[in-house]
Amino acid sequence: MAKSHEIKVARRDMQGQGASRRLRHAGVVPGIVYGGDREPVMVQFNHNEIWLAQFNDWFYSSIIDLNLDGTIHKVLLRDMQRHPYKQLVMHLDFQRVNDNEVLHASVPLTFINEDTSPAGKAADVLVTHELKEVAIACLPKDLPESIEVDLGALKAGDIIYLSGLKLPAGVEIPALKLGKGHDDAVVIAKVAGAEEEASAE
Template sequence: MATNHQLTATSRKIEGKGASRRLRTAGYVPAIVYGANEAPQAIQVLHNDVLLGSRFESFYSSVIDLTVDGKKQKVLIKDWQKHPFRQLMLHMDFLRVNENEAVKVAVPIHFLNQEKSPAGKTSGLVISHNLTEVVVSCLPKHLPEFIELDLATLDAGSIIHLSDLKLPANVEIPELALGKEHDVAVVTVASIQEEVDPEAPAAEGDASTEDKK
């Protein structure tokens, strides 16, 4: 079942670095909401509400019900700024969405059954997750929280491309429409290479003591 994320915000009149610092001190996140042919609006959201939402992976890739001064609107988190080492959200950008227009959103990939696969049970193999999220396009109501990728049959030499991902109905990967060269590898399996090539020529200065006599 999809998680229904909700946030409540109030508009703010005063902007600038000083005003933003005061908001953070008071327990708010300064933010802006824009898009859908409406004027951008500066808002403030309770920091604790943002922290609660961010506990869910889907918070950053789902349509959120944002209520500003009593008016509800559908939004996506378009951008955010976090403190480099403190659990503190510094600023957020929300994009209004039209329920009748497709959106492009990066959603996480969930890798399943890797440890049960032949590759997962074989020593000497490296399984690489080259992508951990994928940009999808769909109407807001069809937006998935994540894409599952079953790796149960993964074996030596396996390559899983974008086009191999199983998508929900009415969901597309726009990158694939740009040509075959954009059908990149999501997962690859390769053998661990020897660190030292036994047939590599000896470096200069490695001559034996007998050669120096």
């Protein structure tokens, strides 16, 4: 089970564009918490805390404990709006999760042992990471912060597909139920120049 992370949040009474601008000038990020069997709640966050949190993978793929007046809301980030050029988070949407309901989320892939693999050691082999994250389904208790892809045995010409990933217990990839056409490549070890030669032929 992935570790959960706590963020303090306050209830927000002011609504509308003008109110949101005033909040941002005061170093506060407006947001909303919705879903589950409770009414949506308008909330606000400390901008500096959110700005630092957004640089971590867990912020996007882990269950977060939002502490609202001492009450914990278990949530997943569903949307984050950033300013187009300023270092500013504009708005956050969080969805509550139910311990007994399957949730869908995208989690990052962590690639290990590439440098020590036969493909990684070969000077004429190019190893490409075709995917950086994968969409999964699982119960909240089984949600991983990331999925490891062990490249230790990767050789020239090898391709690792979604179906070849070792998933944690309780985790599945819904796309694989849709047929072989959805079994996307995750890693490809190509011999340098082979693609150009095939095109020429």
